[in-house]
Amino acid sequence: MFSGRVFGPIFSRRLGNSLGVDLVPFKTCTYDCIYCQLGRTTNRTLERRAFFPVAAVLDEVEAKLAAGPPPDYITLSGSGEPTLHSEIEAIIAKLKERSQIPVAVLTNGSLLYQAEVRRALLRADVVLPSLDAGDAELFNYVNRPHPALSFDQVVEGLIRFREEYAGALWLEVFLLGGVTAIEDEVRKLAKWVELIKPDKIQINTVTRPPAEEFAFSVPEEELHRLAPILGRNAEVIALHHEVAAQGKTWIQEQELFNVLRRRPVTLEEIAAGLGIHPAEAAKRVQELLATGKIKSTKVGSIIYYLLANQS
Known part of the structure; x- marks a missing residue:
């Protein structure tokens, strides 16, 4: 990722x-x-x-x-x-x-x-x-x-x-x-x-x-x-x-959703927006992907993340 x-x-x-x-x-x-x-x-x-x-x-x-x-x-x-x-x-x-x-x-x-x-x-x-x-x-x-x-x-x-x-x-x-x-x-x-x-x-x-x-x-x-x-x-x-x-999860869902709501973002952008290490962001992103609350899309070689109900 x-x-x-x-x-x-x-x-x-x-x-x-x-x-x-x-x-x-x-x-x-x-x-x-x-x-x-x-x-x-x-x-x-x-x-x-x-x-x-x-x-x-x-x-x-x-x-x-x-x-x-x-x-x-x-x-x-x-x-x-x-x-x-x-x-x-x-x-x-x-x-x-x-x-x-x-x-x-x-x-x-x-x-x-x-x-x-x-x-x-x-x-x-x-x-x-x-x-x-x-x-x-x-x-x-x-x-x-x-x-x-x-x-x-x-x-x-x-x-x-x-x-x-x-x-x-x-x-x-x-x-x-x-x-x-x-x-x-x-x-x-x-x-x-x-x-x-x-x-x-x-x-x-x-x-x-x-x-x-x-x-x-x-x-x-x-x-x-x-x-x-x-x-x-x-x-x-x-x-x-x-x-x-x-x-409880350290990265609160609402904080992450606020980042994703603005636009599709990369993992590095999520980490920067929350002020956390990319590996910590990756762990939380994987949890939310597994529950279907967020989804990923690929543009070229870059993976972006967005809310599941966001197109």
Whole structure:
């Protein structure tokens, strides 16, 4: 459905106006996190490959930059784990050659135990890894990593990367109600955070429908209570006004219908109109196609979507 690798700029809670760059196919990841807003991982792997040609990625970024005002960041992120792209080092280097816009990498940090991955990210301006559990048991429960990936590898990789990396390191800690948002578990996390020494600790929780119904959000006041345990530079980034009730769809039908009512639109236009990632828009579009509320039509090689009662 969506063939482009560059999306936005869209507003990011952490990076302002961010031009996103998808470096891997949809849901190609080292983890299968129970809280992921994009659903279950379909290709859980540790194999690094050049999924998309470097030149094609750069051409799409340049086209996007030429089409509008400059974003605050060019962010390598998207619908999977960007460090699985074996040419990410070259992509970062060439982005910095062609633009003055800072480059950020939004990663789960799981491959930083590999020296070549650490080296690949050294030229990024900001690296935003994550750590969601303080021990192996909860790491396996929350992140559901590839079987060959261990908790010790992940935390040791984060510590080593901090020792080698001179840029800004912002560590996301994703807390889940009844699981990791327990004071004893947060204290376990804090011990690792102290060793990792991030510049910022950004605390998050479920604010959109997760991959699993048993991944529960944490109330905002509880996040603020737990934040000081993680460190003086900890901040709560979860926006609870985004939280939908468990079981409800984050992208409300009416919002999507309002976009479709104007004219037939592409998936990329839906994503831009709603300010969401194209993969998230694709998931919702597929649900509405299945129920017959919307339909698709093809003009040349481009697929457009419109309301089912719209001609």
